[in-house]
Amino acid sequence: MDYLADERKKAEFDVDEMKIVWAGSRHAFEVSDRISKLVANDPGFRKDTRTMLARKELFKNTLRKAAYAWKRIHDLHLSEEEASRLRFYVDEPAYTDLHWGMFVPAIKGQGTDEQQKKWLPLAYKMQIIGCYAQTELGHGSNVQGLETTATFDPQTDEFVIHSPTLTSSKWWPGGLGKVSTHGVVYARLIINGEEHGIHGFIVQLRSLEDHLPLPGVTVGDIGMKFGNGAYNTMDNGVLRFDHVRIPRNQMLMRVSQVTRDGKYKQSDVPRQLVYGTMVYVRQTIVADASCALSRAVTIATRYSAVRRQFGSQNGGPETQVIDYKTQQNRLFPLLASAYAFKFVGEWLTWLYNDVTQRLQASDFSTLPEAHACTAGLKSLTTTATADGIEECRKLCGGHGYLCSSGLPELFAVYVPACTYEGDNTVLLLQVARFLMKTVSQLGSGKKPLGTISYMGKIEHLMQSRCTVQKAEDWLKPSQVLEAFEARAVKMAVSCAKNLSKFTNPEEGFAELSADLVEAAVAHCQLIVVSKFIDKLQQDIPGKGVKQQLEALCGIYYLYLLHKHQGDFLATSYLTPKQAALANDQLRALYTKVRPNAVALVDSFNYTDHFLGSILGCYDGNVYPKLYDAAWKDPLNDSVVPEGYHEYVRPLLKQQLHTAKL
Numbered sequence: 001m002d003y004l005a006d007e008r009k010k011a012e013f014d015v016d017e018m019k020i021v022w023a024g025s026r027h028a029f030e031v032s033d034r035i036s037k038l039v040a041n042d043p044g045f046r047k048d049t050r051t052m053l054a055r056k057e058l059f060k061n062t063l064r065k066a067a068y069a070w071k072r073i074h075d076l077h078l079s080e081e082e083a084s085r086l087r088f089y090v091d092e093p094a095y096t097d098l099h100w101g102m103f104v105p106a107i108k109g110q111g112t113d114e115q116q117k118k119w120l121p122l123a124y125k126m127q128i129i130g131c132y133a134q135t136e137l138g139h140g141s142n143v144q145g146l147e148t149t150a151t152f153d154p155q156t157d158e159f160v161i162h163s164p165t166l167t168s169s170k171w172w173p174g175g176l177g178k179v180s181t182h183g184v185v186y187a188r189l190i191i192n193g194e195e196h197g198i199h200g201f202i203v204q205l206r207s208l209e210d211h212l213p214l215p216g217v218t219v220g221d222i223g224m225k226f227g228n229g230a231y232n233t234m235d236n237g238v239l240r241f242d243h244v245r246i247p248r249n250q251m252l253m254r255v256s257q258v259t260r261d262g263k264y265k266q267s268d269v270p271r272q273l274v275y276g277t278m279v280y281v282r283q284t285i286v287a288d289a290s291c292a293l294s295r296a297v298t299i300a301t302r303y304s305a306v307r308r309q310f311g312s313q314n315g316g317p318e319t320q321v322i323d324y325k326t327q328q329n330r331l332f333p334l335l336a337s338a339y340a341f342k343f344v345g346e347w348l349t350w351l352y353n354d355v356t357q358r359l360q361a362s363d364f365s366t367l368p369e370a371h372a373c374t375a376g377l378k379s380l381t382t383t384a385t386a387d388g389i390e391e392c393r394k395l396c397g398g399h400g401y402l403c404s405s406g407l408p409e410l411f412a413v414y415v416p417a418c419t420y421e422g423d424n425t426v427l428l429l430q431v432a433r434f435l436m437k438t439v440s441q442l443g444s445g446k447k448p449l450g451t452i453s454y455m456g457k458i459e460h461l462m463q464s465r466c467t468v469q470k471a472e473d474w475l476k477p478s479q480v481l482e483a484f485e486a487r488a489v490k491m492a493v494s495c496a497k498n499l500s501k502f503t504n505p506e507e508g509f510a511e512l513s514a515d516l517v518e519a520a521v522a523h524c525q526l527i528v529v530s531k532f533i534d535k536l537q538q539d540i541p542g543k544g545v546k547q548q549l550e551a552l553c554g555i556y557y558l559y560l561l562h563k564h565q566g567d568f569l570a571t572s573y574l575t576p577k578q579a580a581l582a583n584d585q586l587r588a589l590y591t592k593v594r595p596n597a598v599a600l601v602d603s604f605n606y607t608d609h610f611l612g613s614i615l616g617c618y619d620g621n622v623y624p625k626l627y628d629a630a631w632k633d634p635l636n637d638s639v640v641p642e643g644y645h646e647y648v649r650p651l652l653k654q655q656l657h658t659a660k661l
């Protein structure tokens, strides 16, 4: 029985067409749909006991699943796209994420043609397994501060990789702890006593015969992490080198080279390309944020439609909690954010591909913008997604706290995204630097392009005032864009003015960093809003689909406007009356979305297996499933728990004895 059937009947749009919009294309939808069902129907990919397993058992099970996934990919002759979808739907962090997601891209992006020819075929066949070993015990954010050394030995034509201090131990790389045979290791290059900064080196860590660490290598897992199951399926590792020698041709030499006679040569490409893998992964993290958020929102929306609390009239049913405006005000902006992040993720993938093509043609002009966009959007989307998952847990009341809701594990797996690939505050400070540089160059005749082109309208934006007179005026895209542009430009200019009061710009930057982060957030929110609005300019087929997306876009920007109304009011773009009208319009949009809410989450097309949540199951049959699941907990295997006779019964006896006294 479908307990959500009535909700589904209310939908005012074509769900099948929305599924295609969400997937990105009909082809992408068909691949995702087929592969997600394949995974869901294969008992080899079960994950329902994951939160109850001890670490060793959990980890062994992940190794089994990764090997099984690899076998299925081969047996079924899956394409690269299908294989990547399969790994996604298996939904278990594993060493393979780092092998495919960072080790291979690092070699592709930073290796010469010759190096790629040598290493990539081995990696593609998984005859070697690699990790990305950058972060150390003492330094993560400050990449320039890494201490591992790679000293060139001209006698033997080798680099000597060494960990000179405890804090230089590599610490965190995923897949390193127990599995990787190789790593791209980042180290400080030293030639003839002279330092040349951080470079990547391919280093073999373990024997391909017996998996033992090679001489001079000390390697292991760094220990349990936050949450049950969750990211503990990953072997984040510690690694130390004691004068380990590698051939010279194992330095990744696309950006700079070391010759046989020990000369350091810098190509004409910017040295920042050494950080290129991080730009690539930040882009994929943005594209993935909408998946994690939409998953949590599916659970919270379906459960909010099933759950009833208070408000029974004449013995009739109680109110569905989704009908409370407070619930809508917490839930619908997250639903809207999931769609917003999907579209900004698609755009960022386009931007990344564009900058990659330009780099190949030696056009480096858009690299700073690509760095700022990937860094800023990674920060914005992961912060909002992690907070959003936790909000979804609370939206599910007490039952959200059960592991069987799927939300605690989803949060535990997702929340480190706010830290890895760049701490979110550190990344916003990079955006702020980019903004300050842009503002300082405004008078120089250099025209700001792309996501900062609005800075070119600075004179207009500094003076313009909002023209909204009634709530519906807030539905005009041009009005909304101007509001977000004016806020972003005014916040950036205000920071720039304050910075100019300092004689030492770095001191000023440090002192004003909290304001700078807020200016960076305003800029990034503008990007997300503008890409959602751009999406709506496209031809979007399907009955009612565009109208629903327009409503969601409105919810996204009006919610932001309401949340940050202090910024908008302080920059004098809005009057308090206009801010209040925005809030009226926001409430009207909640009412519009309400009958479509369940269908809007159905459009994500997630299987019950992928959701991994009793509260979010498609048929909404929550209570019997919760009740049954409780009895399956290992603690209920016996009526009297282990330990009773040892620890509880003596207490009870003692109490009886005391009572007699």
Ligand SMILES: CC/C=C\C/C=C\C/C=C\C/C=C/C(=O)SCCNC(=O)CCNC(=O)[C@H](O)C(C)(C)COP(=O)(O)OP(=O)(O)OC[C@H]1O[C@@H](n2cnc3c(N)ncnc32)[C@H](O)[C@@H]1OP(=O)(O)O
Pocket (backbone or CB within 6 Å): 097, 098, 100, 101, 102, 132, 134, 135, 140, 141, 142, 143, 144, 174, 272, 273, 275, 276, 278, 279, 281, 284, 367, 368, 371, 419, 420, 421, 422, 423, 426, 430, 433
């Ligand atoms: C498909 C994917 C599947 C799986 C993977 C996904 C998830 C798996 C889960 C986890 C994996 C996690 C992996 C990791 O965490 S790897 C380690 C990541 N570490 C970081 O992100 C460190 C963060 N720190 C930095 O990025 C930088 O070093 C920082 C930019 C903060 C340093 O700042 P600093 O000012 O010291 O920079 P400089 O190095 O001096 O550079 C100055 C100059 O360069 C520009 N810049 C900086 N970074 C980049 C870049 N990445 N690209 C281009 N340009 C860059 C910077 O703006 C300055 O420019 P300018 O002002 O013009 O001189």
Ligand SMILES: Cc1cc2nc3c(=O)[nH]c(=O)nc-3n(C[C@H](O)[C@H](O)[C@H](O)COP(=O)(O)OP(=O)(O)OC[C@H]3O[C@@H](n4cnc5c(N)ncnc54)[C@H](O)[C@@H]3O)c2cc1C
Pocket (backbone or CB within 6 Å): 098, 132, 133, 134, 135, 138, 139, 140, 141, 142, 171, 172, 173, 174, 231, 236, 416, 419, 420, 421, 422, 423, 424, 425, 426, 429
């Ligand atoms: C689950 C997980 C997986 C990871 N996987 C990998 C991997 O595969 N490979 C790898 O190399 N690394 C990996 N990492 C490491 C990760 O990239 C770093 O932890 C991350 O870059 C943050 O660096 P940090 O730990 O040095 O934090 P810190 O920089 O020490 O941050 C601590 C605090 O200081 C603040 N802070 C730091 N610098 C500044 C500043 N300049 N201004 C203001 N505030 C500042 C931060 O905002 C934060 O609040 C992983 C980490 C995690 C949690």
